[in-house]
Amino acid sequence: MVEQPIRPASRHAVPARATGTYVICAVLLLAPFVALLWVSSYAKVSPRLFGFPFFYWYQLMWVLISAVCTYVSYVLVRRVEPRRERLEDRPGGPR
Amino acid sequence: MRPAGIDATALTIVIVLFVLVTVIGFAASRWRRAESLANLDEWGLGGRGFGTLVTWFLLGGDLYTAYTFVAVPALMFASGAVGFFAVPYTVIVYPLVFVFLPRLWSVSHRHGYVTPADFVRGRYDSRVLALAIALTGLLATMPYIALQLVGIQSVLEVMGIGGGSNTLLADLPLLVAFAALAAYTYSSGLRAPALIAFVKDILIYVVVLVAVLYIPSKLGGWGHVFDSAQAALPTHKPPGTLVPGPAGLWPYATLALGSAMALFMYPHSITAVLSTRSRDIGRRNAALLPAYSLLLGLIALLGYMALAAKVNTVGFDGKPNAQLAVPQLFADMFPSWFSGIAFSAIAIGALVPAAIMSIAAANLFTRNIYREFLRPAASPAEEARVSKLTSLVVKVGALLFVLSLDRTLAINFQLLGGIWMLQTFPAIVFGLFTRWFHRWALLAGWAVAMVYGTYQAYNVLNPITGAHFGGSSAQIPLLNGRNGYIALTAFVLNLVVAVVGTVVLRAMKVPSGRDATESGDYFADAGDPRVGPLPELAPA
Numbered sequence: 001m002v003e004q005p006i007r008p009a010s011r012h013a014v015p016a017r018a019t020g021t022y023v024i025c026a027v028l029l030l031a032p033f034v035a036l037l038w039v040s041s042y043a044k045v046s047p048r049l050f051g052f053p054f055f056y057w058y059q060l061m062w063v064l065i066s067a068v069c070t071y072v073s074y075v076l077v078r079r080v081e082p083r084r085e086r087l088e089d090r091p092g093g094p095r
Numbered sequence: 096m097r098p099a100g101i102d103a104t105a106l107t108i109v110i111v112l113f114v115l116v117t118v119i120g121f122a123a124s125r126w127r128r129a130e131s132l133a134n135l136d137e138w139g140l141g142g143r144g145f146g147t148l149v150t151w152f153l154l155g156g157d158l159y160t161a162y163t164f165v166a167v168p169a170l171m172f173a174s175g176a177v178g179f180f181a182v183p184y185t186v187i188v189y190p191l192v193f194v195f196l197p198r199l200w201s202v203s204h205r206h207g208y209v210t211p212a213d214f215v216r217g218r219y220d221s222r223v224l225a226l227a228i229a230l231t232g233l234l235a236t237m238p239y240i241a242l243q244l245v246g247i248q249s250v251l252e253v254m255g256i257g258g259g260s261n262t263l264l265a266d267l268p269l270l271v272a273f274a275a276l277a278a279y280t281y282s283s284g285l286r287a288p289a290l291i292a293f294v295k296d297i298l299i300y301v302v303v304l305v306a307v308l309y310i311p312s313k314l315g316g317w318g319h320v321f322d323s324a325q326a327a328l329p330t331h332k333p334p335g336t337l338v339p340g341p342a343g344l345w346p347y348a349t350l351a352l353g354s355a356m357a358l359f360m361y362p363h364s365i366t367a368v369l370s371t372r373s374r375d376i377g378r379r380n381a382a383l384l385p386a387y388s389l390l391l392g393l394i395a396l397l398g399y400m401a402l403a404a405k406v407n408t409v410g411f412d413g414k415p416n417a418q419l420a421v422p423q424l425f426a427d428m429f430p431s432w433f434s435g436i437a438f439s440a441i442a443i444g445a446l447v448p449a450a451i452m453s454i455a456a457a458n459l460f461t462r463n464i465y466r467e468f469l470r471p472a473a474s475p476a477e478e479a480r481v482s483k484l485t486s487l488v489v490k491v492g493a494l495l496f497v498l499s500l501d502r503t504l505a506i507n508f509q510l511l512g513g514i515w516m517l518q519t520f521p522a523i524v525f526g527l528f529t530r531w532f533h534r535w536a537l538l539a540g541w542a543v544a545m546v547y548g549t550y551q552a553y554n555v556l557n558p559i560t561g562a563h564f565g566g567s568s569a570q571i572p573l574l575n576g577r578n579g580y581i582a583l584t585a586f587v588l589n590l591v592v593a594v595v596g597t598v599v600l601r602a603m604k605v606p607s608g609r610d611a612t613e614s615g616d617y618f619a620d621a622g623d624p625r626v627g628p629l630p631e632l633a634p635a
Contacts, residue, residue, distance in 0.1 A: 017220055022380075023497075024106070028190075029190035029191075029194065030190070030191055030195060032186055032187050033187050033190070035187055036183035036187055036348075036351065037183070037187070037348045037351065037352055038348075039339060039344040039345075039347050039348045040341075040344050043101065043338050043339045043340075043343075043344060043347075044338060045325075045337065045338055047368030047593055048318070051316055051317030051320070051321060052317060052321065053321055053337060053338060055179070055337075055338045055339075056179065056321075056392075056396070057390070059179065059182045059183060059186075060182065060389065060392050062183075062186055063182065063185075063186050063385050063388045063389045063392065064385070064389070066186045066187070066189065066190065067189070067382055067385040067386075068382075068383050070189050070193055070382040070385075071192065071382035073190075073193060074193070074375075074378050074379060074381070074382055077378070077568060078375065081618070091511075
């Protein structure tokens with residue numbers, strides 16, 4: 001087995017394909033598009049929540065759901081990208 | 096006519112906070128001090144060293160502009176539900192950019208690209224296509240800077256400043272604000288808005304949180320706010336609705352999608368992204384920035400509170416102006432000292448994006464016009480010098496725009512700007528993933544869509560005044576009379592032309608140019624070896 005130099009990474013390095021992870025991320029990232037662009041599914045007044053018509057609280061709720069979906073995708077994607085020393089996690093950063 | 100009189104307490108607070116951010120703006124040149132600011136990486140991109148937190152404030156301050164904070168509730172105030180498209184728009188933009196920003200960051204990091212047009216130049220080996228991308232960005236950014244001034248103006252107007260008959264005296268506060276902005280942007284570059292964004296965003300968060308907790312309780316609760324809006328909206332001309340009707344569904348969805356796709360094509364968005372330290376920071380921020388979208392949703396609802404409070408929106412010119420709804424709501428509801436803070440939040444909120452936009456526009460001019468066509472041998476120091484001067488010219492231009500021309504012209508251009516920016520999406524975003532498209536086909540698609548989009552927007556008549564550029568939605572051809580956002584229709588046309596053109600040009604074996612990038616470039620991270628001065632961008 002060849003010892004892989006950690007850094008500097010080869011300038012030609014491309015991460016290995018990780019289809020499973022990408023499929024999960026695609027679903028997570030597409031969900032807000034489906035939910036919010038399908039306007040007829042939520043263009044109604046009731047049920048109300050704290051006085052907010054459904055149209056309003058539903059969309060505000062998706063702000064939170066979408067942020068969680070994006071964050072989970074971030075964690076998943078980072079796991080499959082080439083493992084490099086994360087400069088920014090070092091005190092002081094790279095510069 | 097507006098009641099005369101200036102609120103001295105509010106004015107004092109605005110002046111104090113304004114002086115504070117001016118000092119911060121100048122001091123910013125010493126922050127994370129570089130050996131020299133005399134190159135675009137330092138002046139124009141803040142040293143390419145911003146971390147997650149700075150980027151969060153910078154992008155938040157950049158994307159959620161004062162104009163947005165005034166215009167979105169104004170649209171809710173006037174037309175109801177349609178204004179809330181800002182929420183789905185700023186939700187779906189993040190999963191979208193999550194996918195392509197890391198690649199753009201990596202390839203730009205490796206090749207030293209400063210603008211999106213730099214990338215297009217390297218990827219497609221086409222000066223003309225890069226010029227088209229740069230000009231689109233410049234055209235769309237200039238009126239956007241002008242609109243930031245409109246945000247400041249509406250605050251000044253509510254405070255009772257600027258109504259005098261002497262034009263010079265009336266516009267003096269605006270001139271002073273802009274002179275200060277121009278001076279510290281010139282001396283500190285991107286570091287200035289990055290630091291000021293902290294002040295701006297903290298002020299905005301405080302004001303909005305107080306507003307959404309305090310004002311509804313004063314107005315009889317959220318239920319009552321929505322009920323008043325529901326009662327008032329149908330009486331407007333044209334009538335508004337609390338929830339989109341069947342005819343409003345398509346415009347709502349297409350406005351959200353089209354705006355989301357266009358947002359990160361704007362040069363100022365990309366400037367902020369390229370100023371980050373590593374590949375991950377953009378992605379991490381895609382998960383963190385929705386906090387601002389939540390804020391924007393709450394701000395939008397201020398429009399309904401203004402309806403429930405029946406605020407007076409008659410401006411100095413004696414005509415109702417929905418843009419005054421939110422500043423007037425603050426003036427009516429808050430004690431003087433807090434409305435002073437709220438007004439400062441809006442005014443400072445205009446300065447941050449105006450600074451970043453002028454830097455982005457200046458970088459585009461320097462890299463993709465000056466260096467590309469006028470002075471190929473320009474040194475990094477000369478580039479920085481030209482950029483600094485251009486940032487001044489751009490701001491003076493915006494100022495003249497607002498002072499001499501009708502403000503509706505700025506709004507029309509901003510509307511067109513969104514339509515235009517989306518037409519650079521295929522060259523930039525598709526270009527990040529595939530080299531399949533032919534450069535001339537992309538150029539043809541862009542040209543056709545620009546003409547089509549502009550023409551369609553011109554043909555939308557204002558239902559009340561009959562003026563052109565009356566809105567951003569028009570009938571979508573081939574879809575049974577459904578209405579949709581013109582930018583998106585033009586984008587589909589753009590794509591069709593680009594695909595057909597590519598097939599034809601490839602069949603004819605027209606040379607497609609040399610790609611200066613390679614697959615590995617799109618995954619590069621901080622600390623990876625960078626490519627030196629690029630052969631194709633280096634002096635000939």
